[in-house]
Amino acid sequence: MGSCASLPERRIVLLGSKGDGKSSSGNTILGEKVFTTKASDNSVKAQSARRKKRRYGSKITIIETPGFFDTNNNDKEMKSEIIKALVECAPDVDAFVIVLKVREYTSQEIGVLQKHLNKINKNVFDHTVILFTFGKHLKGKTIEEFLKANSQLQKLVDKCGGRCHVIDNKHWKRRKRGNKSNRVQVKNLMETIDKMRNKNGCFTNELFQKVEEQIQEEIGKMNGENLPEKEKQEKAKKNVQNTMLEQAEGVTAETLMDALLNAA
Template sequence: MGSCVSVPERRIVILGRKGDGKSSAGNTILGEKVFTPKASGDSVKAICEIRKKRRYGSKITVIESPGFFDTDRDDKEMKSEIIKALVECAQGVDAFVIVLKVGEYTSQEIEVLQRCLKTLKEDVFDHTVILFTFGKQLKDQTIEEFLKANSQLQELVDKCGGRCHVIDNKYWKKRKRGNKSNKVQVKNLLETIAKMRHKNGCFTNELFQKIEIQIQEEIGKMGGENLPPEEKRENAKKNVKEKILVQAAGATTGVLIGALLGACGAVTIILAFLQMTFPIRALLNVAAAVVGVGGAREAETGVTDPEEAEVKTGEKAGGTSTETGEKAGEAVAEAVRAAAAAGGAGIAIQSDD
């Protein structure tokens, strides 16, 4: 996905379903209990937890993303948490770690998994590692033998370049060596991520880069404030998060999660929301990129002529193509929704419930 800002840390985004051990996996990776697991029977945890620690010679940032497979909630809290994850990832992601549990998978579970992953661009898998939890369930099997019995899971691991590890957040805690030691497995996982980053770089996209520009602009506004650089950045990230939450209020949680994971249609839609101050013609071009040249204009205005489309959309925005008030924001949201309805978004992530 191109180069990203060079930072002396590993930024890891943990994805997965409720009940598969995302929080516990984050604790195992960082070597201490910093994430709070939620019982699988409880409601979806609408929290993007971010924890940092230095381990094995690297500063590790673990971001537990809410709701990758559980997008039935569409409230402001959930959106706020996903946007927090987007802002945290502005400098690029070293690895997406998809957490799955060892065990039997129903055909419905496999179908949901495949449907979710089909929304991702192929190059996302160049930055993805599969981490299986509940390793004790393997019994005398190796993880390779377990995968051979499930062709769909094997296919997923193959898509990720064969990068696959297994831990047991409960039973392998105290083992110090061997394959049934979390310490050994986490060290292997971090080595895999380091090799992956060396080969493929870190994951970034136009949306991440735009958010990073906004963060730098916020830092610039602080001028000579006598604050450490890290504290300035944290304050800037909070400001940017609040701005994006307002600008992208019309986006669904599914679209926001798709943007976090690099789904093309979702990235384009969120970029459109963030460019509300652009001239209307620029906004039309963004929408057209989603549904094909001309399609967005026709979907929004009912006409195919570019000049006429711009005039009609300008009228919706209050009579001028550069108005940045509330009416302009509404016009942008309508254009994006029309583009998505026309079939260009391709980011409908379903719940596994």
């Protein structure tokens, strides 16, 4: 836990499996299409988007990670995208949002989910919110009723202090009021994140701090270059990403994702 670097801005990291709606959720939160949402896309992807206009009281930065449960793929691209996400997270983030689809889960799927979640440091859950997608699949039930019938998912929500919301990136777009409105649900999500941040601060760890130091060092090397500050920042991040990728030779994608989530 740490103090937030910039209170007027929310930095949110999306975690989840391919097909559960991470990209669409990022677009719904930002209120514009920024992320590629084709279900056929490879899960090897880390994207960051910054909304220039204020939304729900502040600027919002969304960092979408590669498939959280798909890190058995150890190719160079997967590792590169996880490192990109790590660099984007420095020096801290306001919230991790675990994106899960509303559906029936088999005991095997719950087991895989639990296996990954068990590795996450307990402190991370103090900065985590669960976001269920495909809300239409609730078929008239409330999210509380859905969880009541899924004890393992309820335990996960409990781990996150009961912080849980539901959206439907396709069917709840147009309604402006009520529980079946993405506009209402995202507003509630932002309020939950603000309350969580006010109580627990922002999340940071030694790696995030170290990455930020490296970024600042790279920017310092460009003092003689006549470049806009934003361009210096992006160039510095790219240099740090390349250095980290070289250092990660022989390290698995799963280990890198563990590092991002401060795994125990």
